[in-house]
Amino acid sequence: MPSDRTRALILDAAERLYADRGFADVTLRDIVAAAGVNLAAVNYHFGSKDELIAELFVTRSLATNRERLAELKAAEAQGGGRANIEAIVRALVGPTLRGCLGPDNERSTAARFMIRASIESVPPIRRIKNREIDHLRKFATAMRRSLPDRNDVDLYWGLNFALAMAHQTIRDSERLSKLSEGKCDLDDVTDVIERIVTVSVIALTGREAEPTALDSTGLGRAVPRAEDLRRV
Amino acid sequence: MPSDRTRALILDAAERLYADRGFADVTLRDIVAAAGVNLAAVNYHFGSKDELIAELFVTRSLATNRERLAELKAAEAQGGGRANIEAIVRALVGPTLRGCLGPDNERSTAARFMIRASIESVPPIRRIKNREIDHLRKFATAMRRSLPDRNDVDLYWGLNFALAMAHQTIRDSERLSKLSEGKCDLDDVTDVIERIVTVSVIALTGREAEPTALDSTGLGRAVPRAEDLRRV
């Protein structure tokens, strides 16, 4: 058991290589070469390639979840058990965004790895992601406490949209950068977070858009959207 | 040249298999078996496996883009060259969502294929996606015309968020379904579209969230968000 060293070398090398080159074209042989260990060491210490990837992902992912929950608890404590909705959303999307965006030189290997994991979606990781729901449920509960007058469906949708904006902004940060010709500064993480929080809160509190002058699509509005618009 | 038949057989079989089982575990041998043609036919007709996948994707993707642009043109025509922002967003996210969501029995192979393409993100497809920016630029232009008083950065962010919500809702529809214990009905495509459009329009027009009672995070607001709030 004294040789966690090899184990650690493999984990480090694997994370760095996956972060740099993606899962698709990094083989076990690349990893052990970078780690300076023997090929068989991976299977000896991890059982299989997939289990190695899974371990990398759960480690990072648990860390993020811890951060999220810590922020949530703090917000709830401050509000006397009922956090304000803005703080809840911030706790939900902040840690991930802070981890994955920001200037390149500050961006850790871990963050780049998680971006890859998000973009390429390899099987062992997909399996793990399915268990994330219990974690999200805690945020749904907090939201329900914070906005007791909103119905569940709208809250779930709001939660979904918050995550969507955060996630996809990370995934496609390059596209937004190109599209805006650099005008959207994705390294200004606080700005990104506040933008997402602002929009999400509106979605969650259900504030209605000003009715536009004309409904130009013959389709009309399909959703009865006038339910409980009470303020927090 | 009279034998486009084999070509078509391969395309059909490939799309169906990829849609059903994902890119990861469908081999050329699976495809030619399902198509009832010879293994070498793929390389003869398409050059390589990647080019086959690329052709599948561009076909479907061009179709979606056409639909989007048609809706956009229609909206602009109706508004006399300046479409209303809601219609623009609807044109942007509607076709994709209609294609990819909806009850399973109505969901075409093509749609399921595009979902896979979105989830698994295989290299040949990733290369193509990078050229999508020019297409999006047209929507950015339309938005600028529709909301001349908003600054570009906010518009780009709004565009990004609209796409993010649409895309991620498709990718993670199962998660939202589980999280909400079925309460969020992802088969009601019109409802989904309207939800996304509503939130996106608010993000684009920059309507401010009601200031919450307390700012519980010591962080404060990092973004000056009070710029031009004029209505369309």
Next chain:
DNA sequence: CATAGTTTCATACAATTGTTTGAAATGCAA
């Protein structure tokens, strides 16, 4: 030292995969 347990290593294995080849079949024009 000796022994048992752990860890490392070189090497081989087995399976899969996309691709190529060269001949056979097919279609079509002269």
Next chain:
DNA sequence: TTGCATTTCAAACAATTGTATGAAACTATG
């Protein structure tokens, strides 16, 4: 039919990959 081009086919190729093996090296305990 003859001749030429296109298309199909079975078979083999070449390379890669994750995994397994069994012996050697190492470590720590008795």
